[in-house]
Amino acid sequence: MDMGLQGHKVLVTAGAGGIGLEIAQAFTEEGARVHVCDVDRAALDALPQGITGTYADVASRDDVARLFEEAAAALGGELDVLVNNAGIAGPTGRVEEIHPEDWDRCLDVCLTGQFNCVRFAVPLLRRSRNPSIVNLSSAAGRFAFPLRTPYAAAKWAVIGFTKSLSRELGADGIRVNAVLPGIVAGDRQRRVLEAKAQQRGLTFAQMEEAAFSAASIKDYVTARQLADQILFLASPRGRTISGQSLAVDGDLQMLT
Numbered sequence: 001m002d003m004g005l006q007g008h009k010v011l012v013t014a015g016a017g018g019i020g021l022e023i024a025q026a027f028t029e030e031g032a033r034v035h036v037c038d039v040d041r042a043a044l045d046a047l048p049q050g051i052t053g054t055y056a057d058v059a060s061r062d063d064v065a066r067l068f069e070e071a072a073a074a075l076g077g078e079l080d081v082l083v084n085n086a087g088i089a090g091p092t093g094r095v096e097e098i099h100p101e102d103w104d105r106c107l108d109v110c111l112t113g114q115f116n117c118v119r120f121a122v123p124l125l126r127r128s129r130n131p132s133i134v135n136l137s138s139a140a141g142r143f144a145f146p147l148r149t150p151y152a153a154a155k156w157a158v159i160g161f162t163k164s165l166s167r168e169l170g171a172d173g174i175r176v177n178a179v180l181p182g183i184v185a186g187d188r189q190r191r192v193l194e195a196k197a198q199q200r201g202l203t204f205a206q207m208e209e210a211a212f213s214a215a216s217i218k219d220y221v222t223a224r225q226l227a228d229q230i231l232f233l234a235s236p237r238g239r240t241i242s243g244q245s246l247a248v249d250g251d252l253q254m255l256t
Contacts, residue, residue, distance in 0.1 A: 003235040006031035008130065009075040010234075013058050013117060014086035015051075016043035018186060019136075022223035023083055024051050026231055032081075035071040037063075058086045058113030059105070068120040079124035081234045084114040084135045089188055090151040092195040103150045110154035114161060122169065131174040132234040135162045137245065139182045143255045147199055148192075155180075159245050166243030175242040177233050182249025183211055185220035210256045217250030 010027045014020040015036025021043075024034045028050050037056040038044050044053040052074040056063040071079070090106030091098050114135055125131035140148060141155035162178040169176060183189060190204075197207035212218040229248055232238050 003030050003231050003237065004130075005231065005235055008032040008080040008234075009078045009128075010034045010081040010083065011071050011075070011079060011117075011121070012036045012083040012085055013113070014038055015083075016040055016047055016053055018188070019181075019184065019223045019226055020083075020085040021047075023085060023227045023230055026224070026227035027081070027234075030231065030235075033075055035074045037067045037071075037086075057109075058084075058116055059108035061116055064113075064116040064120060067117075072124070077124075078127065079121055080128040080130055080132070082117060082121040082125065082133045083230060083234075084117055084133065086110075086113050087136060087138075087154075089192050090148065090154070092147050092192065092199060094147065095149050098150065106150035107154045107157075110151065111157045111161070114158060118165065122172075122174070125169075125174050126172050130234075130236055130239070131172070132238070133165065133169075133174065133176045134230050134233055135176070135178045137162070137178040137180045139180055139247065139249045139252050139255060141178070141180055142245070142247070143252070145255045147196060148255075162245065163243050170242060175233070175238065177238075177241060177243070178245045179226060179229055179233070180245055180247040180249060181226055182215065182221050182247065182252050184226070185222055189220070212250075214254040214256065215250040215252045219250060221248055221250065 010032045012024045015024040016038035035052045037054045054067045054070045056067040087110045091102040137158040138155040140152045145152040165176040193207045
């Protein structure tokens with residue numbers, strides 16, 4: 001299906017691997033030009049042809065300033081879509097056990113990193129005919145998430161950031177939405193479930209069963225499903241969708 005994204009200029013944070021790379025590749029398949037950033041130098045070196053990249057930690061304002069300089073050069077000084085995908089799992093543990101530096105790092109990447117990118121992106125997006133920002137939140141942005149308080153706090157905050165930006169930037173025609181993945185297939189999810197299983201004295205299989213117990217569709221979300229949702233939101237087909245928090249989670253009712 002032609003999503004009307006031919007020639008669009010797209011920036012995807014943490015786009016050299018995992019969900020981010022799937023998003024980047026989905027845009028290129030639609031004829032968009034894509035620039036990514038990542039902290040994995042090896043993954044950046046292995047980017048598919050047609051996707052350009054910058055080494056950058058979104059929590060570093062100096063890195064983000066350099067990212068936008070390089071992205072502007074790669075994309076001809078234009079930007080139509082910003083996908084704030086960068087995030088980390090953060091620590092697993094009871095709140096009194098969490099080290100303050102781990103708390104800070106989780107919020108710096110998952111929340112402040114989005115702010116760092118948006119402030120540079122907005123002046124470019126104002127010149128676009130189809131401007132869009134998609135922020136990655138999480139099912140943890142709408143449910144309690146015991147033993148994962150830093151991550152939940154950051155992802156709840158992304159919802160407020162998204163909604164406020166939608167109102168603030170609507171007059172410029174810039175759409176801002178959040179996508180809330182559920183239990184996503186991949187190494188990071190496995191590590192999270194393993195850590196929670198260890199914390200609770202369960203096997204991995206028991207923890208996995210508990211995680212899916214509150215979902216109507218008891219299956220992992222794929223990176224491609226998330227990419228497809230983001231493509232639609234960023235395309236002209238999504239031109240009147242803004243300020244929304246859209247779950248891709250198999251109808252989760254709670255997190256365990």
